[in-house]
Amino acid sequence: MKKSALLLLMLISSFGFAQQFTEAFQSQVKKAQQAHQIPAISVNLITPDSIFSFINGKVRTAKKARIPQDAKFHLGSNSKAITAFIAKHLSEQGIINWDTRFFQLFPELENSSNPAYLDITLGQLLSHNAGINAYTKGADLEKFNTLKGSTSEKRYAFTQEILKEKPSDPGTYSNAGYVLAALMLEKSTEKPFKTLLDETMNALDLDYFVGFPNKENDTNPWGHINSKGTLTALGPDHEYKLPAYMSSAGDIAMNSQDYARFLQLHLQGLLGKDNFLEAEVYQELHFGLNNYAYGWGNISKNGHQISYHDGSAGTYYCHVVVFPHKEIAVAIMANTATKDAVNAIYTLQKSISDNPENVTE
Structure with missing residues (x-):
């Protein structure tokens, strides 16, 4: 089968099986947001043929505007x-x-x-x-x-x-x-x-933006910093930004659905299925070298290989872990990167990855 046909089948599969987390887990996420000052969050569980997503919160603190379901979050170093x-x-x-x-x-x-x-x-x-x-x-x-x-x-x-x-x-x-x-x-x-980014993303039918997402559209989540104990939003016109020549290292933003679909390609490849790249290529990207391969860190736990990466430029946070032996990946994004928020993100990831069947309908 040609690569383009394989990719088309994968994309159809992804859209056809989009699902939701249980109400109990959604409530857990909301409580974590409130307790740990996370204005907006995107929580995603990816399987080879399904994507479970929960996107919740406000564009920024002190405002009531809710984030749209196609809101983009900054990937930081997960751009690598x-x-x-x-x-x-x-x-x-x-x-x-x-x-x-x-x-x-x-x-x-x-x-x-x-x-x-x-x-x-x-x-x-x-x-x-x-x-x-x-x-x-x-x-x-x-x-x-x-x-x-x-x-x-x-x-x-x-x-x-x-x-x-x-x-x-x-x-x-x-x-x-x-x-x-x-x-x-x-x-x-x-x-x-x-x-090259445009060509690749267009071929995959994925939307993206280079830079902090609220600089593309102010309805996207605004990044936040902890300023003297107060969570403060940085507006689209704020002077803080990454140099454009750093985009390959850490300045890409994507919406949850498209980022999950990108990760789904990796999960499928790690399970031996060819898609945009050959299956063996994903194995090399994630596990070709110990500790850090090519854009992915990796560890061995209880005899199982796990790949991961975190990204943050200080105002957003992106946390991804791929568990090939469980046939899942978990991706969580937020518009704050405080220590408290990051700890909450890790706790939510563990709640999903430890018992994925308990958090999905």
Whole structure:
């Protein structure tokens, strides 16, 4: 069967089996929101052929407006799984592969770069094994505020400076590494990363936005921070945002249904079913390396492999865990990332994953 036909069948299946959580579990979610100051939340249980969702709450604190059911949430670093997904799709087409060296594509940067980076590859960048420094704090990026040009030109200029630095230890989690990876994808395809995102999402029939979702539409959830003990919403015009060249590392937003469908592709693949990518590719993305593969962290618990990823730029939170042995994935998104809210999100995830049959109708 052709890949396009497989994908079409998968999409039809997803829509045909959308279901709800029990009223008791929905009540548990609402109580958690109230107790832990979570203005808006999206809770999702994904199986190979069904998606259970509960989306509840307000666009922002101090206002009564409810979030729409198609509201987008910010994925933060869970965007990395999308970047790795695109890279693997290009690899399947023979355009680039995990072993492609960075300086094969950018030989002009070799002389000005630290020799320690000479042999770094796309796979090492996507698995945080290239020794690229972390750049996980907003303050780290302030020195790049004066970069000029298009997003791709800024990505290139950022990379030039990053490669002059002393490397970190292999295994250091790096947002900057995913900027370099996106630059490699751009060079190998002669297309901006945004175009690659568009092409992939259009092929999957998934909606997305680059940036905080309320900057696309103010009816989407507004991100919140804890300001002197008070949960404060950041409006669409607030100055805080991620640099556009960081989109591949952590700046994609999606609505719950479409994000769940993206995760469903992964779950199906891990269970041996080909769809947009070959089944064995999903195994590599999630478990190809111990601890962190390509866009996914992983652990072994009681003899079972589990993959996961969390993402946050400080104002939203996204938590995903995939349990292939249980044939489920759980995704929870919120428009706050306080410690209390994150603890509540983890508790809700455990309530679902421990006994999924008890929370679904």
